Amino acid sequence: MSSWKQSFEIVRQELELAKRKKQALDELLAKKRMSELTYEHLEKALTASILDLEAHQRSLADKMTSRADELEEQVHVLEWVLADLEVRRAGEEVVEEAYSGQKKTIVLGISATKAELDEIKMSLEKIPY
Amino acid sequence: MQQGMQGRVLLELENIGCLKRAELDFKPGLNIIKAPNASGKTSLIKGLTSMFSDKIPPAHILALNDLNGRVKLRYGSQIYEKIFRRTPSGSVVAGGSMLPFADHRAFDACVALAETGVVHKITGGEAAFREYLENLSYGKYYSMVISAAQELVNESSRELAGPSFRKFEALPLLLTELTNLHIERDQIEERIEKLKSAHEVEVQSLLKKMEEKVSAFSRAEMGLSELERTLAREQEGEQQLRSFLELADDSAKVATHIKDGIAGSKERQSKIKREIAEQKGLLKSLKNEVETLKKQIEQKRTKEVRGSKELVREINRLNKAVILKEEEIQRAERFPSDDSKYPERLVIEVRKEMMKKIEWLDKVIEHFQDKYMRRMTSARLRFNRNVNKAFDELELKGFEKVFLDQDFALHLVRENSIQQPVETLSASEKLTISLILMLAAKETFLPDFPLFIIDELTLSYDPERFRHIVNYIRRRVPYVIVTSLVSSGVGGLQIAYEA
Numbered sequence: 286m287s288s289w290k291q292s293f294e295i296v297r298q299e300l301e302l303a304k305r306k307k308q309a310l311d312e313l314l315a316k317k318r319m320s321e322l323t324y325e326h327l328e329k330a331l332t333a334s335i336l337d338l339e340a341h342q343r344s345l346a347d348k349m350t351s352r353a354d355e356l357e358e359q360v361h362v363l364e365w366v367l368a369d370l371e372v373r374r375a376g377e378e379v380v381e382e383a384y385s386g387q388k389k390t391i392v393l394g395i396s397a398t399k400a401e402l403d404e405i406k407m408s409l410e411k412i413p414y
Numbered sequence: 415m416q417q418g419m420q421g422r423v424l425l426e427l428e429n430i431g432c433l434k435r436a437e438l439d440f441k442p443g444l445n446i447i448k449a450p451n452a453s454g455k456t457s458l459i460k461g462l463t464s465m466f467s468d469k470i471p472p473a474h475i476l477a478l479n480d481l482n483g484r485v486k487l488r489y490g491s492q493i494y495e496k497i498f499r500r501t502p503s504g505s506v507v508a509g510g511s512m513l514p515f516a517d518h519r520a521f522d523a524c525v526a527l528a529e530t531g532v533v534h535k536i537t538g539g540e541a542a543f544r545e546y547l548e549n550l551s552y553g554k555y556y557s558m559v560i561s562a563a564q565e566l567v568n569e570s571s572r573e574l575a576g577p578s579f580r581k582f583e584a585l586p587l588l589l590t591e592l593t594n595l596h597i598e599r600d601q602i603e604e605r606i607e608k609l610k611s612a613h614e615v616e617v618q619s620l621l622k623k624m625e626e627k628v629s630a631f632s633r634a635e636m637g638l639s640e641l642e643r644t645l646a647r648e649q650e651g652e653q654q655l656r657s658f659l660e661l662a663d664d665s666a667k668v669a670t671h672i673k674d675g676i677a678g679s680k681e682r683q684s685k686i687k688r689e690i691a692e693q694k695g696l697l698k699s700l701k702n703e704v705e706t707l708k709k710q711i712e713q714k715r716t717k718e719v720r721g722s723k724e725l726v727r728e729i730n731r732l733n734k735a736v737i738l739k740e741e742e743i744q745r746a747e748r749f750p751s752d753d754s755k756y757p758e759r760l761v762i763e764v765r766k767e768m769m770k771k772i773e774w775l776d777k778v779i780e781h782f783q784d785k786y787m788r789r790m791t792s793a794r795l796r797f798n799r800n801v802n803k804a805f806d807e808l809e810l811k812g813f814e815k816v817f818l819d820q821d822f823a824l825h826l827v828r829e830n831s832i833q834q835p836v837e838t839l840s841a842s843e844k845l846t847i848s849l850i851l852m853l854a855a856k857e858t859f860l861p862d863f864p865l866f867i868i869d870e871l872t873l874s875y876d877p878e879r880f881r882h883i884v885n886y887i888r889r890r891v892p893y894v895i896v897t898s899l900v901s902s903g904v905g906g907l908q909i910a911y912e913a
Contacts, residue, residue: 309593318740322762323747
């Protein structure tokens with residue numbers, strides 16, 4: 286798993302846990318298992334923690350969006366290079382052996398880039414905003 | 415100061431130290447009390463000191479074998495008297511009047527007693543000088559307030575580390591544990607739901623299968639009825655053919671046709687009968703299948719979902735654990751009912767109060783530390799000024815500068831700008847510096863105090879230098895009282911005056 290994805294997963298899990306804690310805290314207040322004062326004290330710390338995590342998640346999402354843009358550009362360039370290779374082959378500007386090798390490399394690059402791009406898009410879809 | 419009776423001070427002592435009775439007449443200027451060893455010089459000084467300071471405990475002043483003692487002092491037109499009394503328990507109490515200029519600080523700044531360690535002050539290091547100036551400048555009061563406030567802060571901090579506060583601090587952890595129980599419970603509930611859904615899918619599949627079978631059964635029944643009707647029609651047709659055959663005896667050709675028709679009908683009837691038998695078999699089989707499916711559905715619906723029993727048990731266990739955790743949280747936010755200080759009170763409330771108290775005390779400490787620093791810095795600088803003034807005026811050779819640094823460490827700088835450690839001074843130099851420092855303290859903090867007392871410091875001391883210093887003191891203090899050891903030939907306390 287790439288480092289950004291690992292960070293993203295950790296933040297997502299922590300955020301989910303923090304929100305569940307908030308839910309548990311609200312339940313305690315509703316059941317009158319906790320006083321308003323203690324609730325406010327814990328809620329304040331928890332809300333601050335949630336806001337921090339959300340900010341961190343947003344910052345990660347921004348980085349990931351920027352990376353996704355880069356990857357899309359990369360795919361575009363590789364597809365253009367592949368098209369150029371095909372044109373050169375049609376014009377017999379490139380020998381068959383070189384064509385096969387280059388095509389293999391470009392296609393591999395495109396599929397790896399698309400795989401990373403898909404992973405990023407899937408992760409970004411998990412963010413609720 | 416007022417000086418009645420030509421400025422004379424009359425001192426009467428009774429049962430003070432080793433003195434049974436003594437009367438002394440002090441005059442403005444230098445009063446030298448000459449006496450041999452153990453004749454009461456120090457007792458006299460202690461008695462006199464008791465009239466303006468309570469630093470010497472009464473038990474050290476009253477004669478050991480006496481029950482009562484007295485110090486009487488005529489100063490100007492007034493008489494001041496102090497009585498010492500030994501109680502039945504053996505302790506000594508003192509009562510009476512003190513001199514109008516009495517000041518407990520005078521003992522430190524104006525009484526040079528060998529036994530109270532005038533030399534020790536300069537060899538005691540920075541802590542001794544800090545304490546010395548704290549007492550004289552009243553900085554001590556600030557440091558006492560600071561210490562008291564700090565002690566209260568420490569006490570509150572210790573209290574904040576107590577078990578109830580520790581439990582309260584663990585609330586976020588307890589909340590995490592409770593949340594984990596909720597998550598675990600939700601996961602199991604989800605698993606139960608999945609099992610139920612899978613079970614329901616199985617039931618629905620069986621129902622669908624049964625419906626199909628029931629439908630097939632109905633179709634088979636209808637088919638059977640149709641076959642039975644066809645058979646009946648065929649049998650009826652055969653009957654008709656047979657009746658036609660009876661009527662057509664004489665016509666062999668017609669009879670042959672009718673016989674063929676009857677044979678064909680029989681053949682068809684046999685075929686239909688076979689089909690009916692097959693259809694009946696099918697119906698029986700379908701009926702059995704429907705019955706089996708019915709039983710299976712019934713069993714599925716009445717029996718528990720497989721694996722759900724353990725999960726439900728687990729849910730019950732988790733529900734109990736959730737309740738226990740909630741109770742633990744509830745307990746953690748309050749002091750127990752048997753708490754001696756805050757029974758049943760909310761920890762957060764008490765914590766807030768204590769934090770507020772600590773915050774306030776920190777401000778008090780900061781405020782008084784600032785005041786203390788200002789006072790002590792001012793005291794040190796004034797003291798240093800007076801020390802150097804004394805050195806300059808006395809023109810004592812050997813020292814260029816004597817001062818206390820900001821840490822109250824004493825620095826002695828020789829004429830060649832070399833610093834000399836106090837411990838390496840000669841006994842005579844230590845005495846000289848001690849006396850000058852004391853005099854500087856008096857000039858700084860008690861400039862109007864009229865007495866300066868030196869008790870037997872002439873031992874192992876350069877008499878010329880001593881005289882030089884005493885004369886310097888005499889020019890600044892109205893009454894200078896010096897005790898001096900003489901040979902045992904002289905009887906009792908004798909006083910010599912130098913105006």
